[in-house]
Amino acid sequence: DTEVTQTPKHLVMGMTNKKSLKCEQHMGHRAMYWYKQKAKKPPELMFVYSYEKLSINESVPSRFSPECPNSSLLNLHLHALQPEDSALYLCATRKAGRTDTQYFGPGTRLTVL
Amino acid sequence: AQKITQTQPGMFVQEKEAVTLDCTYDTSDQSYGLFWYKQPSSGEMIFLIYQGSYDEQNATEGRYSLNFQKARKSANLVISASQLGDSAMYFCAMRPGANSKLTFGKGITLSVRP
Numbered sequence: 001d002t003e004v005t006q007t008p009k010h011l012v013m014g015m016t017n018k019k020s021l022k023c024e025q026h027m028g029h030r031a032m033y034w035y036k037q038k039a040k041k042p043p044e045l046m047f048v049y050s051y052e053k054l055s056i057n058e059s060v061p062s063r064f065s066p067e068c069p070n071s072s073l074l075n076l077h078l079h080a081l082q083p084e085d086s087a088l089y090l091c092a093t094r095k096a097g098r099t100d101t102q103y104f105g106p107g108t109r110l111t112v113l
Numbered sequence: 114a115q116k117i118t119q120t121q122p123g124m125f126v127q128e129k130e131a132v133t134l135d136c137t138y139d140t141s142d143q144s145y146g147l148f149w150y151k152q153p154s155s156g157e158m159i160f161l162i163y164q165g166s167y168d169e170q171n172a173t174e175g176r177y178s179l180n181f182q183k184a185r186k187s188a189n190l191v192i193s194a195s196q197l198g199d200s201a202m203y204f205c206a207m208r209p210g211a212n213s214k215l216t217f218g219k220g221i222t223l224s225v226r227p
Contacts, residue, residue, distance in 0.1 A: 045214060
């Protein structure tokens with residue numbers, strides 16, 4: 001019951017493209033996260049949504065635009081990205097309770113040309 | 114501020130042997146949670162084990178156990194009977210108090226030799 005899905009698995013885009021990453025969960029978790037991870041580095045927090053409202057933005061450039069249309073879905077809209085934005089983008093959900101554990105999706109590997 | 118330190122270089126272990134991955138942390142909070150995640154080359158971050166700062170017993174989950182030494186601020190992961198599928202990067206992380214953010218260490222790469 002800890003499944004978080006992310007689509008697409010891989011994405012290649014040009015610097016002028018607009019694309020979106022999608023994250024979905026049906027576990028009833030009310031907190032959802034976007035992380036960016038470069039190779040061999042720990043994940044870096046980008047955004048946190050709590051009860052479908054943006055609660056944390058870690059000073060992320062505006063070319064990344066998050067959206068939480070409902071409690072099961074989290075999107076990350078991408079526009080005018082730079083090659084240095086190439087990374088693994090991970091979505092996570094947090095199960096409220098004693099441990100508040102975050103469960104991660106499989107990630108989207110993004111390459112910006 | 115919270116800090117997680119994982120200083121071991123790449124670790125190697127023979128299949129079926131046990132291995133300990135080190136993690137030390139620093140926080141001024143009295144209540145906090147410690148987590149270990151595994152990340153294979155496929156990229157998914159897999160939750161392994163949790164230890165709460167007030168938990169009196171060390172956490173165990175199957176072949177994983179956490180050697181929690183609160184006074185030394187260490188939370189080492191012990192993997193028993195290593196398997197080839199344990200080859201991955203392992204991250205130690207901390208969540209202070211009721212904060213929703215995780216602070217990650219820089220990770221340790223574990224390679225299991227047949």
